[in-house]
Amino acid sequence: MTVTETPMGFGRMHRKEDARFVRGQGNYVDDVNLPGMLHGSFLRSPYAHAKIVSIDTSAAEALPGVKAVITGAVLETLKLAWMPTLSYDTQAVLATDKVRFQNQEVAFVVAESHYIARDALELIEVEYEPLPVVADAKQALAPGAPVIRDDKEGKTDNHIFDWSAGDKEKTDRIFAESEVVVAEDILYPRVHPSPLETCGAVADFDKVSGKLTIYSTTQAPHAHRTVYALVAGLPEHKIRVISPDIGGGFGGKVGIYPGYVLAIVGSIVTGKPVKWMEDRNEHLTATAFARDYHMRGEIAATKDGRIRALRVDVLADHGAFNGTAQPTKFPAGFFHIFTGSYDLEAASCNVTGVYTNKAPGGVAYACSFRITEASYLVERMIDVLAFELKMDPAELRLKNLLKPEQFPYTTPTGWEYDSGDYPKALRLAMDMVGYEKLRVEQAEKLQRGEYMGIGISFFTEGVGAGPRKHMDILGLGMADGAELRVHPTGKAVLRLSVQTQGQGHETTFAQIVAEELGISPDDIDVVHGDTDNTPFGLGTYGSRSTPVSGAATAIVARKVRDRARIVASAMLEVSPDDLEWEKGKFFVKGDPDQAKTIQEIAMAAHSSLELPEGVEGHLDATTVYNPPNLTYPFGAYICVVDVDPATGQVKVRRFIAVDDCGVRINPMIVEGQVHGGLADGIGMALMQLMAFDEDGNHLGASLMDYLLPTSLECPSWELGETVTPSPHHPIGAKGVGESATVGSPAAVVNAVLDALKPLGVRHADMPLTPSNVWRAAQGRPIRT
Numbered sequence: 065m066t067v068t069e070t071p072m073g074f075g076r077m078h079r080k081e082d083a084r085f086v087r088g089q090g091n092y093v094d095d096v097n098l099p100g101m102l103h104g105s106f107l108r109s110p111y112a113h114a115k116i117v118s119i120d121t122s123a124a125e126a127l128p129g130v131k132a133v134i135t136g137a138v139l140e141t142l143k144l145a146w147m148p149t150l151s152y153d154t155q156a157v158l159a160t161d162k163v164r165f166q167n168q169e170v171a172f173v174v175a176e177s178h179y180i181a182r183d184a185l186e187l188i189e190v191e192y193e194p195l196p197v198v199a200d201a202k203q204a205l206a207p208g209a210p211v212i213r214d215d216k217e218g219k220t221d222n223h224i225f226d227w228s229a230g231d232k233e234k235t236d237r238i239f240a241e242s243e244v245v246v247a248e249d250i251l252y253p254r255v256h257p258s259p260l261e262t263c264g265a266v267a268d269f270d271k272v273s274g275k276l277t278i279y280s281t282t283q284a285p286h287a288h289r290t291v292y293a294l295v296a297g298l299p300e301h302k303i304r305v306i307s308p309d310i311g312g313g314f315g316g317k318v319g320i321y322p323g324y325v326l327a328i329v330g331s332i333v334t335g336k337p338v339k340w341m342e343d344r345n346e347h348l349t350a351t352a353f354a355r356d357y358h359m360r361g362e363i364a365a366t367k368d369g370r371i372r373a374l375r376v377d378v379l380a381d382h383g384a385f386n387g388t389a390q391p392t393k394f395p396a397g398f399f400h401i402f403t404g405s406y407d408l409e410a411a412s413c414n415v416t417g418v419y420t421n422k423a424p425g426g427v428a429y430a431c432s433f434r435i436t437e438a439s440y441l442v443e444r445m446i447d448v449l450a451f452e453l454k455m456d457p458a459e460l461r462l463k464n465l466l467k468p469e470q471f472p473y474t475t476p477t478g479w480e481y482d483s484g485d486y487p488k489a490l491r492l493a494m495d496m497v498g499y500e501k502l503r504v505e506q507a508e509k510l511q512r513g514e515y516m517g518i519g520i521s522f523f524t525e526g527v528g529a530g531p532r533k534h535m536d537i538l539g540l541g542m543a544d545g546a547e548l549r550v551h552p553t554g555k556a557v558l559r560l561s562v563q564t565q566g567q568g569h570e571t572t573f574a575q576i577v578a579e580e581l582g583i584s585p586d587d588i589d590v591v592h593g594d595t596d597n598t599p600f601g602l603g604t605y606g607s608r609s610t611p612v613s614g615a616a617t618a619i620v621a622r623k624v625r626d627r628a629r630i631v632a633s634a635m636l637e638v639s640p641d642d643l644e645w646e647k648g649k650f651f652v653k654g655d656p657d658q659a660k661t662i663q664e665i666a667m668a669a670h671s672s673l674e675l676p677e678g679v680e681g682h683l684d685a686t687t688v689y690n691p692p693n694l695t696y697p698f699g700a701y702i703c704v705v706d707v708d709p710a711t712g713q714v715k716v717r718r719f720i721a722v723d724d725c726g727v728r729i730n731p732m733i734v735e736g737q738v739h740g741g742l743a744d745g746i747g748m749a750l751m752q753l754m755a756f757d758e759d760g761n762h763l764g765a766s767l768m769d770y771l772l773p774t775s776l777e778c779p780s781w782e783l784g785e786t787v788t789p790s791p792h793h794p795i796g797a798k799g800v801g802e803s804a805t806v807g808s809p810a811a812v813v814n815a816v817l818d819a820l821k822p823l824g825v826r827h828a829d830m831p832l833t834p835s836n837v838w839r840a841a842q843g844r845p846i847r848t
């Protein structure tokens with residue numbers, strides 16, 4: 065698809081930011097080099113659970129070039145040994161009493177170079193006393209299991225929380241009277257967001273001004289600034305967080321990691337800027353994981369396939385510190401959206417969180433807070449039911465999908481879906497793939513002993529957190545600001561609280577202003593990722609940028625337009641009510657020749673033109689957008705695979721993705737977002753697992769073991785779209801960044817299991833690696 069000119073608003077447009085990225089001129093945290101900068105590196109624990117008996121840092125301190133060796137004991141004197149997590153838990157910045165997961169941070173060396181710092185790590189002597197390890201969520205709750213968080217007063221087990229949603233009584237009643245009940249144990253394994261760029265920070269504390277500048281890989285610069293102020297007791301206005309170009313976040317750069325804190329402490333202690341940058345091994349083993357949900361799903365239905373109720377029990381493995389990212393009220397995130405896209409009478413769920421000797425986190429990896437787990441669960445359960453009822457899974461879905469006239473729709477667990485036409489999206493996907501014909505081909509192939517599978521998933525995402533009265537992170541309400549300045553010559557600068565990590569915000573947000581004001585996107589700069597120069601807001605994750613800051617942008621542009629109307633009325637000497645807006649200009653009603661362009665109006669707004677009483681000059685405006693509800697994008701995905709049960713090899717032959725994210729600002733960027741998410745889904749479904757042995761040793765600590773999908777594993781994606789605008793979003797847009805990651809794993813897994821259906825396989829857990837597919841085909845338990 066070629067793009068020849070810049071649209072004056074929505075439409076396909078090359079990304080403005082690519083001008084620097086394709087030239088290798090991006091500016092990432094690791095590109096930041098300040099005069100006199102030192103380098104920090106961590107000593108990490110080889111044990112998953114061990115008492116620290118002693119730490120001797122004297123040899124490391126004596127190494128030439130070493131400027132400081134910081135241990136937990138040093139941090140204790142500064143009251144910084146522990147920090148709060150996003151879930152109101154505490155996390156050790158450096159271990160003091162004991163280590164609780166393998167590769168936990170034990171000491172931090174600051175030196176003249178990264179190499180000296182790494183050499184010094186080897187000179188630190190730590191005496192450990194190994195303790196029994198709990199690496200399995202189920203064992204964590206067993207009586208007599210070693211207590212991981214004995215730092216918490218009175219804690220005698222590994223239980224974190226119990227949380228439930230839905231109407232249990234009604235659900236149980238329907239289950240008791242239903243004709244068909246099917247249950248399945250389903251694991252969403254521990255996976256890792258694994259962006260191209262690992263986490264890092266450069267901290268620069270100026271002792272004279274007391275100003276702390278932190279360049280860091282953060283998706284939420286403003287929230288980080290507030291947390292640093294609260295934790296370190298530094299005045300917030302003296303902290304500047306700069307998030308330069310970010311090489312992918314996927315939820316993994318929302319939390320605050322010990323490295324950020326240690327870079328700050330290192331800079332305060334040495335008086336020099338300090339850089340900390342993780343390597344891949346550290347990133348995979350110690351920075352936040354995702355998922356790790358052990359789910360038991362039950363579905364109640366009639367014999368002819370009307371689904372009546374869902375019941376779910378979850379054991380959520382949160383690792384050694386509860387650092388999961390989600391709004392405060394929701395300890396299991398938005399998991400209770402697990403009723404998915406279906407019209408059910410009742411649903412209930414219980415989620416129990418547990419500590420294990422594994423890395424902390426539980427990030428919303430390319431999904432809105434646990435919706436991926438929820439969507440995977442319901443889509444697997446639908447196929448399990450289809451298996452038992454011997455029904456076609458597409459027919460079963462069409463029978464139970466919500467109908468367009470049911471919107472806005474309130475789910476049995478309390479979510480209000482804004483808009484949708486689900487059957488239309490699924491029928492479109494079925495038409496695109498040629499569903500009937502494929503089923504015929506599948507049957508013919510089976511006759512020849514060839515196993516082909518067709519997997520369907522239908523998902524509903526909920527994106528755009530707040531509203532602030534329901535959603536906050538560490539007490540900070542989820543509403544975001546936007547500020548728009550229009551210069552005298554009609555060029556504009558938009559300042560936002562969200563932070564792009566590769567999604568193309570510099571382009572799409574300029575397009576929203578262009579759509580509203582008729583200024584070319586080329587003439588609009590988007591500024592973000594710098595707390596000194598942008599309005600406060602909670603940042604980018606959970607596909608919230610378009611639903612929240614996209615709305616803020618449209619509203620602030622409309623405020624500018626309202627101001628422009630008054631200036632234009634003064635210029636044309638008519639009442640503001642006598643003016644009409646056509647993209648880019650105001651004209652006098654009934655006399656289109658009497659017009660002023662937005663550029664002319666901008667100049668007049670800064671000139672000596674006499675304006676009506678009480679009207680200030682300039683067109684600049686600000687706003688804060690508090691979303692009334694989430695937006696609910698949805699989609700229908702169909703995956704076609706060929707499976708060789710003898711070798712376990714899976715070939716993804718086709719993948720059809722019909723997405724509905726409401727109005728598309730830049731269809732080309734939307735398609736790119738979907739492509740990435742689909743690849744993610746293939747990775748999770750077929751390749752990825754953060755595995756541990758029983759001693760808590762990490763078995764996937766490099767990209768040789770933890771496999772990321774490449775173009776070789778991916779087919780040429782076939783994309784379709786329907787457009788159901790969000791009724792409450794000013795431009796009718798819904799988020800899309802994470803839709804494909806949410807929807808695709810179930811389609812791939814359902815396809816593989818559809819292929820294995822003739823062998824009697826009803827369910828097998830991800831990742832469906834060749835050995836696991838082979839084991840499933842043999843009727844053996846698979847390995848996770």
Ligand code: CDP
Pocket residue numbers: 567568569572573604605606607608609610611725726727728729730731733734737797798799800801802
């Ligand atoms: O929060 P995040 O940027 O990760 O996700 P998003 O809001 O879904 O947006 C991802 C990218 O797709 C951004 O550049 C959006 O502006 C763009 N987008 C779009 O062009 N049209 C939509 N309806 C939704 C997103």
